[in-house]
Amino acid sequence: xxxxxxxxxxxxxxxxxxxxxxxxxxxxxxxxxxxxxxxxxxxxxxxxxxxxxxxxxxxxxxxxxxxxxxxxxxxxxxxxxxxxxxxxxxxxxxxxxxxxxxxxxxxxxxxxxxxxxxxxxxxxxxxxxxxxxxxxxxxxxxxxxxxxxxxxxxxxxxxxxxxxxxxxxxxxxxxxxxxxx
Numbered sequence: 001x002x003x004x005x006x007x008x009x010x011x012x013x014x015x016x017x018x019x020x021x022x023x024x025x026x027x028x029x030x031x032x033x034x035x036x037x038x039x040x041x042x043x044x045x046x047x048x049x050x051x052x053x054x055x056x057x058x059x060x061x062x063x064x065x066x067x068x069x070x071x072x073x074x075x076x077x078x079x080x081x082x083x084x085x086x087x088x089x090x091x092x093x094x095x096x097x098x099x100x101x102x103x104x105x106x107x108x109x110x111x112x113x114x115x116x117x118x119x120x121x122x123x124x125x126x127x128x129x130x131x132x133x134x135x136x137x138x139x140x141x142x143x144x145x146x147x148x149x150x151x152x153x154x155x156x157x158x159x160x161x162x163x164x165x166x167x168x169x170x171x172x173x174x175x176x177x178x179x180x181x
Contacts, residue, residue, distance in 0.1 A: 038072075039079030040086065046071050047109035048093045053138045055120040062159040063152070065138050073141030073150030074134075085133060092130030096123050 038046060053065035053074075065071075078086055100108040100119045108119055124131040141150030143157075151157065154164050 038075045041071070041075045041078065041089075044097075044107070044109075045089070045093045046075065048097055048107065049074065049089075049134070051108045051111070051116050052096060052120055052123070052134055055116055056135055056138045057142055063155045065142055067152070068142055068155045069146075069150045069152035070138050070141035073144070073148055074137045076149045077137065082137070088130055088133055092123070092127055092134070095127055095130070096120075099123070099126075 041049065050066035050071050053070050057065035057068075057070070059067060062068075074082075074089075078089060096119060097107045099122055100106060100111050100115070103119070104111050104115050108116060111119065120131075141148070142155075144150055146152060146154055157164060
């Protein structure tokens, strides 16, 4: 009996490439964006925000903004200290995806890197308040203290050649001599 399914043959190279791409998508989707444990952002919003933040601080020899935990930082702040910015983020992220869908037929996170640059540049021109807020929060999360959810593994401090700061409260002491004068 003959099967009615058509057979698809992949070369070893095509199979390995497809597996690598699938694995990379799975790894990024599962680890870099911390699914399921966010305080404010939905999965879709987090992916869109990651695309914007990664255009502000892309990966090079050091992690990109999202790889360094900036999305976790912003999400935590939107649930607490930056509650007043929630609507700005909701509206701005929806606008970013709408522009991307209109131009490229897909949400910003699914667009290519050059397409993302184009959309982020459009957001910068069309919604300056949102863009400036995201840029400011991205820089805070990337260069701030890891205890707030960003700057994972002190990546930006290593990039700048800085030692991790001492434990708070001890900076004014030289522990060999006592309190500093």
